[in-house]
Amino acid sequence: MITILCVDDEPDMEMLVTQQFRKQIRNKEYEFIFACHGQDALEKLAAHSEIKIVLSDINMPEMDGLTFLSKLKELNITDLKTIMVSAYGDMDNIRTAMNRGAFDFITKPINFDDMEITIKKTLSEIEVYANFQHDRDKLIAIEKDLAIAYEIQQSMLPKKENPFPDRHEFSLHGLLQPAKSVGGDLYDYMLLSDDRLLFFIGDVSDKGVPAALFMAITRTLFKTHFASYPNADLTEQIVHINNIMARDNPSYMFVTVFACILNIQTGVIEYVDCGHEQPLILRKATGEVEVLKKKDGGLPICLVEDFPYFSSTFKLNPGDSVILYTDGLEDARNITDVRYTIDSSKNVLKCLINDEPSKINTDLLMHVNSYIGTANQFDDIALLTLKYHGTSAS
Template sequence: MITILCVDDEPDMEMLVTQQFRKQIRNKEYEFIFACHGQDALEKLAAYSEIKIVLSDINMPEMDGLTFLSKLKELNLTDLKTIMVSAYSDMDNIRTAMNRGAFDFITKPINFDDMDITIKKTLSEIEVYTNFQHDRDKLIAIEKDLAIAYEIQQSMLPKKENPFPDRQEFSLHGLLQPAKSVGGDLYDYMLLSDNRLFFLIGDVSDKGVPAALFMAITRTLFKTHFTNYPNADLTEQIIRINNILSRDNPSFMFVTVFACILDITTGMVEYVDCGHEQPLILRKATGDIEIVKKKDGGLPICLVEEFPYFSSTFQLNPGDTLVLYTDGLEDARDANDVRFTIEPSKQLLKSALINEEPAKINTQLLLNVNSYIGQANQFDDITLLTLKYNGQ
């Protein structure tokens, strides 16, 4: 049962809410607790630790909703979500409320069907965050056991050479070689629909066990969000994930990410660049290597809450190959501490790998950089995710 605190100074609100949600109350889906202003609400929160959602009016006596929001932020109740209620004409205050940490809002006069939908959406976000906390606590508990941590990390990454054998329009392959027993790189992919393929690559700012734990949390969040919301906007999802990670990051780690959705029918790729390395496109028609141009403002995830990420696009033509990689590929060092750079990989792609499948491309690129490293210690995790677009 979910406990909801309703904060409103209108005397009829308790009767209206109780009447409108009588079925959910009777079925013990919802329990409502009522407060008449912000100070009363703070006292109710102190008395009822099980409260998960707050529905709060903005204009109230003694302590208004905006002041109440500020007090909530000071309490740092990370698992509590607040939905603000105000007149549609009160958009300035609603905007202020969202900036102060409100999760969502509804307008007066209240449409109770809309309120129910908003509550359910909020509960879904709470469930995601609860799963995130559970996964985090579980992984921290096994931090000292590197063997188990490695097995967990590797089991989370897709490893099939051809994960979508029935799809002739494209093929893809990913691999990860950690610098230590476990690493902070990640990649993933999934079909969102028959015509939309999601894929991403990422790199946590640290190495070893701490980075592996953060990598697992990050990948879990991406997997959960894009599974639960397959039709959601790519930028909206990135912003939501960034906000969750930014709120609970005592180690001040961050993740560079390059996340994409391929329109399988047209070859158009929508992407959000979160401070990651520039992918390479091997153009089949010309044999040239094209570098995906950087856009301004692509900060890594987990640096700034509410950062306004945006998406861009590029076109893949039939036969083109897209290579995503982490900086471990170009920053690899030999025994003399000389940096590998990305140029040898570009030359290998152009000279020997233009007609090859993604698994072969990744294997050869990794062999090439490992040969360069030789007996030196691997400087950083190396991850490759390669997609070949064949068209319809």
């Protein structure tokens, strides 16, 4: 039921309105409240918060309609609409009323058919505004939920600049910059023993909330399985994780992964490639940035059960670093839609070969963001960099 406040000092107005709208009043479509001047109307509004429309005369004693409009504007009742009533041809007052916030007007002598049409038009506007407010409130709630989800996702990923302060043989650092509030990129690391360090990076085949959920599942499986079986073969663990995820995947999502185990004593890295990007190796001795020449890589995880993954190796010498990254790095685009490419990263990294992983990651990401500029970030970007210092480091 819509409550309408009718403000008019003419004694016959209440009878005329209730007679004209008796059917709507009987059917509880409309309820009318009456006031005889502006001050009376303000008191009625204070007592009846359910009022949605005000029909107000302009010329009234004690407080006229224009003054009432000014007072009403001060109350800032956003979902209240005012229809002014004035003599035909009184355009100066009508114009003033519209400038003070009136939604519409009707003229005297009142044509009640016109009044009903104007009321319905006003109600339609109120409904549009109410829907807008509802949608806006939903968006605000979603934004709050996404902000919480972002904090949860970021808290899942390790961010310490020096996560293993007692280990001087290596240092590592990771970071994630999602394209949306949350994303599907992941990375993590853990010591499996005194001589073996697991580190890996992944990229889910979607963006936003679905990818974030899939990312959380993937990371949890990796951490759980490698923590439970720290001495197990790397390839066997990947096959096992893939089988678990591939058996129940109604969304048909998948995740590319590059998983590594560093032999801390020798600098040899065993890796399994699950359809991921080629890592970059920073060679201290030559000052060059290499793209790892992978053998034929495996399929992304979660596509085919019992896929025969295999491992390969490469070696880091003391002072060398390896950078794992997701495709958001090389697929970043500027305002003219030109890709960043991996060659751009190589040029930046040549100046960072002697730096620690945290500086390598932050400087590289800063350069990519500068390249993107005002363009929208195309994809999530994750970086995980490990620097090998050797067993003689102290």
